[in-house]
Amino acid sequence: MNARTTPDTALSAARRARELAGLRERTTPVDLVVIGGGITGTGIALDAASRGLEVVLLEAHDLAFGTSRWSSKLAHGGLRYLATGNVGIARRSAVERGILLDRTAPHLVRPLAQVVPVFRDTPPLGAVLPGLGFVAGTLLSRLAGTGADRLPGARIVGPRRVAAYVPGVRREGLRFGHVNWDCQLVDDARLVTAVARTAAGHGAQVITRARVVEASGTQVTVRDEAPIHDDDAGADDAREFTLSARAVISATGVWAGETAPEVRVRPSRGTHLVIDAAALGHPEGALTVPVPGETNRFCFALPAGFGRLHVGLTDVDAPGPIPDVPESSDDEIDFLLDVVNRALATALNRDDVLGTFAGLRPLVDSGASGETADLSREHAVLESENGLITITGGKLTEYRLMAEQAVDLVVDRTGLPASPCRTADLPLVGAPGHPVAVGAGGATSHGRLPASLVERYGQEAAAVVTASLLDRPLEPVAEGLDVTRAEFSYAVTHEGALTVDDILDRRSRVGLAPADRAAAEAAAQEAVGLIS
Structure with a gap:
């Protein structure tokens, strides 16, 4: 593709100002407005724009401001959901993981070994179940089309190999380890940015610091909240305008109820600790430790950028007002340290914690009682009486499929002329096959x-x-x-x-x-x- 036809994927303050000014003067409806600049919203914008629809994405803060930057940074194959009997999520996750790994974002996704050490004091069931789950996960990978050359199969390794993957593992009483291969994102927020820029290259207008203060199925009221100098400041109403659309989708996650009060979300907080990787000997794999008394919950220490490890993950109810930036509780920090220390030669303590981060999962509230860890991770697409479409719930790995389903619904409801979904084979910015800046070189x-x-x-x-x-x-x-x-x-x-x-x-x-x-x-x- 020559320079004349190369898409413009660059997002900048100048482009934002230019596109925002055009939207203020707009007198005809756009095809689709997407509210929310996380992975779901940007995925919808890309899907719709690549089908030929005119798309405007509006984000109140910044790209990946909410849940999408607080994940475990895994593109996982849904093994946990297979263990709980939710074959549908597990199968879809494995398929979508393969799409990311092989076609759309191979530069942002890499194979990662998961290692579950088994000690002499490990209960018999705990010594067997992880291996059975890993074998099932390997079968799921193969059925999803991911070959052994991309993700090796599950296996059992001896103590020496366990220690090679995770040098900081406790050697005393170490019998063997279960190893499974999954996928890790270089970074979740980078994936969001890549999706947003790819959408922009297909013509989507991606506007951050643009808060939707009111929404229906055909109209949104938008307030520009970009940083401004005092001499530029005017009345709040001067910064607001109304934009019409053939359809509006809210992809605001845990904030879904702000635009659609009838949508009920039950947030669950997941906390991670940031640790110096040297504390565990710079592991090559993810140390995975069963939570005592649980059959399908684990804590893990994941290799991360800047020579760090991310230790996670909690799953606790987070009722009440939803903060812009969730905070980890002392109990969660202690819980994570207690669980992961069960498998370490030298215990971690509070002094080893360089930082923490917490995210809120947008779990769909079905009215069921019980722990949030037991609630479904299924996503839901709902339509309000005023025509607003809301999509919430789901998993990061399934963002592309969620977007496809949401846009299919819009096309079905509105009759807008659109080509079939293309995103399963559409390389993101930076991936091989994308027309921008091909050839990284050395x-x-x-x-x-x-x-x-x-x-x-x-x-x-x-x-x-x-x-x-x-x-x-x-x-x-x-x-x-x-x-x-x-x-x-x-x-x-x-x-x-x-x-x-x-x-x-x-x-x-x-x-x-x-x-x-x-x-x-x-x-x-x-x-x-x-x-x-």
């Missing part, structure tokens, strides 16, 4: 590309450096962090970042550890200064 005129940059940007890696408006583009943003100055520049010029928080907390994820955040803040401020 070096630029500034020097050889860091492996971490290629891992995060795939085929775009060289373009990230070439496009940098900051000097010393390959220099780290702070000592000890494998994020370059070029990446902070690219966040502003191509990924829609408008503030320091956007860069540190969502585009780079440096902010997951407060000390890292503080060290990189000056470079982020410099990048934000590029916005004219």
Whole structure:
């Protein structure tokens, strides 16, 4: 594809202002308005735009501001749901994982070994069940079309191999380990950004800091909440406008009730700890430890960026007002440490916790009582009396399928002319086959590309450096962090970042550890200064 036909996937403050101004003056309906810039909303925008529909996505905060950045960063095959008898979610998850791994986002998804150590004091059932589940998971992978060359089959390994995967494992009493292969995202927020930019390349208008204050099935009232200077400030009503649409979809997750009060969501909080990977000997696999007294719940220590581990995951009821940024409780932190320490040679303590993060799962409230861990992870597509369509629930791995179903419903309800869904074979920005910046290469005129940059940007890696408006583009943003100055520049010029928080907390994820955040803040401020 030549330069003339190469899609414009760059999101910037200038593009936002231009498109927002056009929407203010608009007198005819757009085909579809999507409310919410998480993985579900951006997935819907991509699906609809790639079918030829005119799409506007409106996000009150920033891309991946909510649940989509607080996940375990796994594209998993639904093994847990197979164990609970929910074959449907397990099968769909395995299929969608294969699509991400092989076609749409191979640069953002990588195989990951899950290791469950078995000790002499492990109960007999606990010694057997993980292996049976892993074998079932392997069968599910094969039925979904993922071959052994992509994800090896489940197996049992000896103590030495367990320790090779996770050097910090407790050796005393270690008998063997169950190993299963699943998939890990380089980062969940990066996936959201890639989906949003791919949608923009197909013509979708992706507008952040645009809060929908009122919505129906054919109209939304929008308030521009972008940062403004005092001399630009006007009355709040001067920043509001109304936009008409043939259809409106709310994909706001745990906030679904704000636009559709009849939609009932029961949030569940999942907490993770950020730990220095050196504490476990820089593991190559995910240490997976059964929760005592449970048959299908585990805590794990997952390798992560910047030489960190993410230890998770809790599943606790989170009633009451929904915060913009959930916080981990002391009980959850202690719970995670207690469970994972059962399998470690040297116990972790509070001093080892470099940071925490928590997300709220948008579980559909069916009225059933009991623990949130036992509630269904099925998604729901609901239609209000005023015609507003709401989609909520579900799993990150299934975002593409959820989007396909939502857009199918819109096309069916409105009769809009649209081509069939294409997203199962549509490479995201940075993936092989996408027409933007094909060929990452190994070096630029500034020097050889860091492996971490290629891992995060795939085929775009060289373009990230070439496009940098900051000097010393390959220099780290702070000592000890494998994020370059070029990446902070690219966040502003191509990924829609408008503030320091956007860069540190969502585009780079440096902010997951407060000390890292503080060290990189000056470079982020410099990048934000590029916005004219």
